[in-house]
Amino acid sequence: MSDNRPVVPIAAAELDRLLDALMVEFVRLSECLVGEGYRLELGGIDAPGLHYNLSGNGRLIVGNREPIPLQPHTLVVLPANTLFRIEVPSRRGPRGTWRTVNGRSMPSEPGAVRRYVANDGEPVIVLICGYFHASYGASTDLFGTLKGPIVEQFEEGDQVDGTLRTALAELVAQEVGFGAMSAALLKQVIVALLRRSLRSMDLWVERFSLLSDPQIARAFAEMVAHPGARHSVNSLARSAFLSRSAFVARFCSVVGRSPMMILRDLRMRQAADHLRSTTMTIDEVGRHAGYASRSSFVRAFRKAHGCDPASYRRSHARSE
Structure with a gap:
């Protein structure tokens, strides 16, 4: 038997079985509203984060990396403990003065929806941020080896926004089983994201050690x-x-x-x-x-x- 690694990607059938058995645990869900000229600082949570832009245009910045453009239906996944900020530049350009809101210092209750507001009127962009753990058993974390951002551009017809809005509504209502329902909805988005990777030219799904x-x-x-x-x-x-x-x-x-x-x-x-x-x-x-x-x-x-x-x-x- 050869020990050389194949250059072909993981087969769709194998990926399907892995996704079916994936256990997703809901950690936190937030809504972020950012206006023109504002910078919202977030992150540092000990769980991977899924950030979906519902509307408007802006950018998400992680450390010294190139800014990630945000437009409607942009989805960004960040590793656990990642500090980042969401910005909407002023139409005045460099002459505009940034107004910064530090969301990391705001307290939040476990299981509740946290709403971060960084604007003095109507928000330009609205994001839903979901934090989660996706694992097999007690020790195999699918996103545990993720080192940098994953960015995918979805379309309105993909209905990712509807799934995340439903998750928000579940948490706001606090009905019996809301945590399990939110986890199931987040898993739908994660599965959609990993399926999308099979059609992506760079096959970023192979950045996960288990799928590489x-x-x-x-x-x-x-x-x-x-x-x-x-x-x-x-x-x-x-x-x-x-x-x-x-x-x-x-x-x-x-x-x-x-x-x-x-x-x-x-x-x-x-x-x-x-x-x-x-x-x-x-x-x-x-x-x-x-x-x-x-x-x-x-x-x-x-x-x-x-x-x-x-x-x-x-x-x-x-x-x-």
Whole structure:
């Protein structure tokens, strides 16, 4: 078997399986209204940010990078902890004086919509900023290795603005399940963004370490689609068309942990989901997660979640 990396991008079918299993956790949603001659400083949140311009024209600036032009339906994704500012230049040009609003110093309540206003009249641009975590299991963060901005220009027909407006409305209404609904809506936008990458000339999706190696992505897709199957290092290496040693080395380099450790995380995520949402017995949940022995399953579950499966099910039944 060859250990040379292929130059072809990840197959659409593999990407589809990875996106289907992606777990998106909602962190915060904000609305930003910026007027002419204003500069709104934001960022520094410990989660990737998705920034979508609903209307108007301006620019988004990260550090000393070139300004990112903002027009209606521009979407920008920034890595976690990124400081940035949104500007709408004055029509007076360089003679205009910037008025700066420091949004980072404004307090915000968990789960609430934060509205940042940097204008003294009608805003020129209106953005929705969503912060999130997108992961597989407990340790594989899809956006964890993102180093710089991703910029995509959508169109009105893509309906991204409608999806994000619905997420805002959910948070404002504070109905039961608003957090889960907001996470589901943010996932729709992330999926639309990653799908768009397949039609992009520069295939920026490969900047994600997990998606940069199609052979490792193929094996990982097998794991996330069927975590309870009888996987082994050898069988996963065969699915990636690599030798065992090359597979383990590349998997650890791309994902950051060994294949079997990641598989255990994926199995424990599936088991927790089954305990919360089904009436399967503990033994059935364990078998679906790939454990023939109840005691082995209970030990692994306790190590991952800090309690045994029965206690986990009872605690989540009380909270619902």
